Amino acid sequence: MVVSYRMRNNRLLLLCVTLLLCAVVLPARGQRQPAPVRPGEMPAAEGFAVPLLFVFSYSGDLLDPAALDVMRRSAAAALAARVPSVRLLIDNAVADQSRGRALARDAVGWIELSLTEEQSQTRIRAAAYAVTATAPVFEISYREPPGLAGPGLRRAWEPAAAEFERTYGELIMVALGDVRFTTVTLQAVPGTRISGLDDADHTVPQSGLLQLRLPAPLVYSLEARAEGHYPLQRTILVGEDELQVVLDQRTRSAYSWDLGLANAAYPSLEVARRLSGDYAFVRAGLTTYLIGIVPLLDTDDRSPEDENRLFIREDATQFNLQFGTYLHSAYGPLRGYLAAGGLWRMIHTRGFWGGDPVASWGVLSTLGVESHPAERWRLFFEWQPALYRTDYPEILMQRLPGPVHVRGERHRAEGDAFVTVDTAGSWVASLGSFRLGVRWQP
Known part of the structure; x- marks a missing residue:
């Protein structure tokens, strides 16, 4: 039996994609730390409290x-x-x-x-x-x-x-x-941007030591941001004596792992590696159809017996490799990203082990957004339209969510066999695929 996994409710997918586009297009800017209250510059009552x-x-x-x-x-x-x-x-x-x-x-x-x-x-x-x-x-x-x-x-x-x-x-x-000026020495990763100490941002030099003369006594809330590291917030009390502060910045791993559900039904696992700075990355993963959650799938092709089942399986696995880039900095509440690459579909049954005869390869693109990128654990949502080259468009369109026949002749297969009277080089797009889950970056 050929399993169809089109979504029951296309309106829900359309709403999710619309929200995703808004999150990606609109800049996700982080919140700047407010400047400390400066001595002798008390604001008016209707302003800062x-x-x-x-x-x-x-x-x-x-x-x-x-x-x-x-x-x-x-x-x-x-x-x-x-x-x-x-x-x-x-x-x-x-x-x-x-x-x-x-x-x-x-x-x-x-x-x-x-x-x-x-x-x-x-x-x-x-x-x-x-x-x-x-x-x-x-x-x-x-x-x-x-x-x-x-x-x-x-x-x-x-x-x-x-x-x-x-x-x-x-x-x-x-x-x-009682205003005095005290020398404060900050020890941090070279290139770290320090904000919250005054009206300007400061960059830690290659020596790893940044010295500043700050009004004292005063309480400061600083934020430290460095490439390849998680942001750090810290409150310090600057008194009359010179102060040295060591900023314990946690390294952001070059690798991240995803555990999700493709089309909210099939388990998916991916690993990504940062290539350059905090933006470019490469990622690879797989989605297996050996087990799927039935309630979210289209049931047109299933018998009444299958209708009452919670799980379903298909002897197929999809592998993908993509290159991508983040669109926003790592310090906002949301962070959008784009990726593109290829995919390969594999059939693994007792009688056959190899590429899917209907469509073994395709081009995969991803438009995604993740929440709280400054934390180790995050939630993500991805829209993943794909384009397949196939000689059997009618069969493939029964398998894909949101299928669109892009170009080529359409020849119907004879029964369930992967044989047609005349092959037809066609391109079929899948516009209904999405993926959601959790991401961990140590």
């Missing part, structure tokens, strides 16, 4: 997590309402972890607010710190009646919010105002 970590702690009999979350957000809202230019980053850190969490989240300082409920009173303590200092910029403690709720809860934060508003300028001056 100064990041401060907000750490809330509670001690008492209230065990409902939802109620605690309401209390935490009520306190944060009261503080933020007094200083519109601040952006509070709510965090679940404990007090002794606040500095580390603030640095990890690119905050210039943090606010600690604790509430302790007792039988006769509620004690509230608030304090603000800069990441560049050890002593608090302000600290206030006061008491409120027990059982805070509703309007009473909002009023309870007012003394802390008023003190925060009064000392906010001092907090920023402590965090950003």
Whole structure:
């Protein structure tokens, strides 16, 4: 029996190809790291918001997590309402972890607010710190009646919010105002592009050492990109002493492996090797039809018995070899690519082992897109139109998804035999082939 594997729903394939074309044609640009807040250049309130970590702690009999979350957000809202230019980053850190969490989240300082409920009173303590200092910029403690709720809860934060508003300028001056310049030495792969330290990108020279004079104390979020390596993001605190930072950049392997499904039904395996930089590549692989998932295949040629089966097989395997290039950089959310090459179809049964008598070879092209190219594991989708040379176009068109007879005479075969009265040199295109799966690049 000749198995037909045309898609049931051509509209779905058309939609996928349309989305693929949009992803490939539109540039997939990576997100640049924002420049750090420079001392003496505080932006307006309606622009950039100064990041401060907000750490809330509670001690008492209230065990409902939802109620605690309401209390935490009520306190944060009261503080933020007094200083519109601040952006509070709510965090679940404990007090002794606040500095580390603030640095990890690119905050210039943090606010600690604790509430302790007792039988006769509620004690509230608030304090603000800069990441560049050890002593608090302000600290206030006061008491409120027990059982805070509703309007009473909002009023309870007012003394802390008023003190925060009064000392906010001092907090920023402590965090950003004491400006000095410190020599920072970055050790990285030669040719690495460093961004996020100032308004310009810097390239690491052949020595592998890049020296910069940076305002301090200040927290920086840098990004390092090098050809043949995965991008690296890192946060550093530049203080008064000279700083040397070693960037641990992971090498991007020259090889990648694909595991996918051709036409969402047949297993496919490919390996690719990078040829030049992060763009040109060569890849080879195979798709076997020894097992296929039935529900997505056309069932016109199958008996009712086959209709109820989950898997189906055909004694055939297709091998392919392609050369291609990526269309975008390796740092965006999506990365498109093109490839072209040849394919060879093989029949392997007990009575025959060799090239497919109907069409043993063809020309294969690929238009694909992969997600998260800066990570080791990715998802991919490929549209793979192919062109076959055959003497039996009628038989071949029953096998291919989305077949189109391009040129040549069309002679119908006699029964199931691969014999015709007169051979017909024809070209048949398959426009419905696609492939999806996962890609791994160590």
